[in-house]
Amino acid sequence: MILHADADAFFASVEQRDDPRLRGRATIVGPGVVMAASYEARERGVHGGMSTARALRLCPGAAVVAPRFDAYTAVSRELFDIFRDTSPVVEGLSLEEAFLDVAGLERISGTPREIARRLRRRVRERVGLAVSVGIGTTKAVAKMASSAAKPDGLLEVPRGSELEFLHPLPVEKVWGVGRSTAECLNRHGIRTVGEMATAGREALVAMLGPARGRRLHALSHNRDPRRVHRGRRRRSVGAQSASVRPTSTAAEIDAVLVRLVDRVTRRMRAKGRAGRTVILRLRLADFSRATRSRTLPRPTAATAQVLAAARGLLAAARPLYAEDGLTLVGITVSNLAGAESGIQLELPLEGDRRAAVDEAVDEIRERFGNEAMTRGALVGRRDATDLYSASESASISPGPTAEHRGR
DNA sequence: TCTGGGGTCCTAGGACCC
DNA sequence: TCTGGGGTCCTAGGACCC
Numbered sequence: 001m002i003l004h005a006d007a008d009a010f011f012a013s014v015e016q017r018d019d020p021r022l023r024g025r026a027t028i029v030g031p032g033v034v035m036a037a038s039y040e041a042r043e044r045g046v047h048g049g050m051s052t053a054r055a056l057r058l059c060p061g062a063a064v065v066a067p068r069f070d071a072y073t074a075v076s077r078e079l080f081d082i083f084r085d086t087s088p089v090v091e092g093l094s095l096e097e098a099f100l101d102v103a104g105l106e107r108i109s110g111t112p113r114e115i116a117r118r119l120r121r122r123v124r125e126r127v128g129l130a131v132s133v134g135i136g137t138t139k140a141v142a143k144m145a146s147s148a149a150k151p152d153g154l155l156e157v158p159r160g161s162e163l164e165f166l167h168p169l170p171v172e173k174v175w176g177v178g179r180s181t182a183e184c185l186n187r188h189g190i191r192t193v194g195e196m197a198t199a200g201r202e203a204l205v206a207m208l209g210p211a212r213g214r215r216l217h218a219l220s221h222n223r224d225p226r227r228v229h230r231g232r233r234r235r236s237v238g239a240q241s242a243s244v245r246p247t248s249t250a251a252e253i254d255a256v257l258v259r260l261v262d263r264v265t266r267r268m269r270a271k272g273r274a275g276r277t278v279i280l281r282l283r284l285a286d287f288s289r290a291t292r293s294r295t296l297p298r299p300t301a302a303t304a305q306v307l308a309a310a311r312g313l314l315a316a317a318r319p320l321y322a323e324d325g326l327t328l329v330g331i332t333v334s335n336l337a338g339a340e341s342g343i344q345l346e347l348p349l350e351g352d353r354r355a356a357v358d359e360a361v362d363e364i365r366e367r368f369g370n371e372a373m374t375r376g377a378l379v380g381r382r383d384a385t386d387l388y389s390a391s392e393s394a395s396i397s398p399g400p401t402a403e404h405r406g407r
Numbered sequence: 408t409c410t411g412g413g414g415t416c417c418t419a420g421g422a423c424c425c
Numbered sequence: 426t427c428t429g430g431g432g433t434c435c436t437a438g439g440a441c442c443c
Contacts (some may be wrong), residue, residue, distance in 0.1 A: 094443045178441045
């Protein structure tokens with residue numbers, strides 16, 4: 001069984017925990033837009049992403065507080081300490097939520113429900129926050145069960161009863177279905193997961209494209225082979241700023257760009273990562289978006305190199321915004337060295353390299369299932385997985401099957 | 408309703424190679 | 426010389442998540 005644990009209204013709950021005056025009071029984090037809203041505010045229709053001005057019209061008297069990211073990071077660490085103490089296999093999804101594989105822990109720790117109860121109690125006592133937990137046989141069911149359990153709840157979907165849980169749910173409750181997908185399904189008369197199951201795979205693929213169509217079809221029949229795995233490597237590092245205005249001068253925009261590049265490359269160096277693709281993100285005056293990217297021959301985390309690429313992209317994109325100006329600039333470095341695959345291994349430069357590869361293949365089978373190995377690829381490369389110690393590394397990708405690829 | 412900041416994954420076309 | 430299948434990499438954009 002898989003647990004999905006998720007701290008309720010995380011940022012807002014930390015603020016309420018740390019400031020007694022906010023307890024029991026509608027609390028909104030973030031000036032400008034709502035980054036998080038306490039349940040008191042949600043009851044009045046406030047939700048993440050809306051402007052605080054609108055939120056205050058819906059919920060006059062709400063407290064608006066500025067985010068304190070350092071505090072959230074510290075609380076997140078405490079939360080994950082408890083998660084990892086609960087199960088050896090923890091996969092974090094964000095600061096405040098994670099999957100925990102509790103299969104095989106019955107002898108030591110009790111049933112999944114007992115484990116979940118204890119987890120919730122420990123977080124409440126030691127961190128002072130409410131954590132909702134969903135229990136299911138798959139990631140998707142566990143995740144959707146925790147949403148259904150909120151606030152401050154626990155919901156187990158026992159093995160065998162998954163379809164009873166899934167089928168009545170409206171499609172927009174499905175993890176991975178957002179506004180656009182929901183609208184498309186609704187247009188075709190599909191409103192619930194059960195109707196999705198009845199529609200059939202070909203119909204869903206025709207509506208949504210091969211990847212989304214197949215995934216949702218599988219999910220509606222409770223098929224979700226994804227394992228819980230720890231140690232996923234970050235695939236990109238980015239920073240953006242909405243401090244630019246349509247009236248900003250070229251020099252002001254360049255100053256923002258320099259600050260963003262510095263922030264990103266600093267973080268990359270701190271983590272010992274280097275990347276090859278520099279992506280410039282722009283939001284124009286009419287709030288439309290554009291991206292421009294450039295792939296370098298070699299991974300880098302050097303400020304000067306990333307900045308040179310970023311400036312080149314900005315200059316080339318100038319015709320886009322010369323007339324009306326910009327409202328956001330962002331820089332992301334992706335294609336991070338050593339992140340191409342599901343698994344990384346260091347090969348000894350001498351000795352039994354074959355054995356190391358065989359071991360890695362076994363691990364991939366375990367993590368991703370046999371299915372995923374039909375087209376496993378072994379890619380050997382000599383590059384810097386770690387900025388400071390270049391070594392030969394190999395990555396083995398859990399290749400999509402021919403069926404997955406639609407070929 | 409005039410809109411943060413950080414990520415993930417998928418798609419589609421073109422260049423290029425064998 | 427022309428045609429074709431099969432593959433990789435790069436670029437740009439879109440959808441979704443917290």
